[in-house]
Amino acid sequence: MTSSRDEARPQFTSVTPVRAYESVVAQIEDAVFTGQLVPGDRLPSERDLMAQFGVSRGTVREALRVLESGGLIRSRPGDPGGATVQANSSARLAKALTTFVKLGQIGVGELIEFRMVVEGSAVRLAAELHDEAALGAMEEAFARMEEAAGVSYEAFSAADVAFHLAVASCSSNSLFSACSEFARDTVLALTTENLKESGDPSERIQETLRRHGAYLQAIRDRDGRTAEALARQDLVDYYGPHLSPDERARIRLLLLPVG
Amino acid sequence: MTSSRDEARPQFTSVTPVRAYESVVAQIEDAVFTGQLVPGDRLPSERDLMAQFGVSRGTVREALRVLESGGLIRSRPGDPGGATVQANSSARLAKALTTFVKLGQIGVGELIEFRMVVEGSAVRLAAELHDEAALGAMEEAFARMEEAAGVSYEAFSAADVAFHLAVASCSSNSLFSACSEFARDTVLALTTENLKESGDPSERIQETLRRHGAYLQAIRDRDGRTAEALARQDLVDYYGPHLSPDERARIRLLLLPVG
DNA sequence: TAGGTGTACTGGTAGGACCAGTGTGCTAGA
């Protein structure tokens, strides 16, 4: 008799208790994902939200903190109308990657490898796909670098970052942009002190200019393969001397043939 | 006179108010990042933390929610000793990427591009650097795929993922492994329904086996360039038919010459 | 000794209170 009932026996699945604030987060996230809330829109105030969701203010606030840490909203006291829905979300991706790096004890070598691959691909796509406007933006960023070269090392560094950013955004793949931005920031944070005290700064600057100029030329020529090869080579030459022989050998494996 | 004081004038910089919970988050994050807290360790209870930090319980809870949403800790009621420090995982990365996708900042095409580049490089490094044990692991993962091919599509998929994981981990760059893992997860989540209803499953399985076998052979030969080229080609052939002509053209730009 | 039960923790949530910013409208003064 029991066996005849077996087929009809309901299949229960394990449940995980859902905390109130998680429901709140999910509902607001959903509203953003589905476009009911677009960047610039304002959420109701915390006191309104607690009425709408039927929860206490503490619960609402926990939800808002989670959303804020995810970069979805931003709240500021005194702002009429409550928290603001934010536009960018690459910040969250970058933060997640940074956490990963810090937890995983990832070394500079691995980060350089990552940069070679991601920035290289971004350069390649930028070379193949850029239009007039995009090329103009890259040319201008490069010009800024040349200007800043005479000012200070810091100014040049900033212009350098801006140039990489311009190139990456021309790849029209925001994942590449976000990842190369994160990797560059992290590498810089790890190596600034080492690089500064090594070699003649102005020589470094000239060398960097020359290299970047070279692959900008390849971009102009729409020669993606060459541009990528040069970009990767650039990183190897720039950071290689500061790595262990082991790491140096590894990153060399990722070089591409030129021409 | 004022001009003589100008040089001594202190340079004030803009300040951003730091909220109490942010300090709490920062301190706990720091403890985890510096290794004072390792996965499995327990934080003090919320009531203890509020005493240690000198803030209210609400503030402590907001901080813990942020940390929890970041995947750094996990808390459960009744657990003696408070929240548990979590092991590093790519789960948070996948979530951040999913958010990125859902916000419409990125499409499947861009994800495929990212996978081509990252997985390709992982395969290349695996080919160049693997030792006996690593090769054994990859061979075994491939054998599992062959076994699972006769069982079910789901089993095969799982074995497929495991194979990619084995290869990625042989690149000995955890950034590559993690990135290819979360990118693959996200792509699968976005495309599973589309791929299932297209073509003969068993034919897809055989095709996948053949391709993977091909670049496993290149790995055996320590031919990193070929292995990477094949891995990238694999992705183009596998996903290309399901992309728009535009996206298809883009991902083709990232192909590498074979041989 | 084995089992059940009670207790002392844990986090989850509610509600109230106060402070400190911020924007706006109104008012008093020019």
Added chain:
DNA sequence: TCTAGCACACTGGTCCTACCAGTACACCTA
């Protein structure tokens, strides 16, 4: 009439207290 300044209403930031619901562990009983 116009404007400068102030008061107010609103925002989030923080604190406090209280209670509920799980969990683990020790104790107590059969």
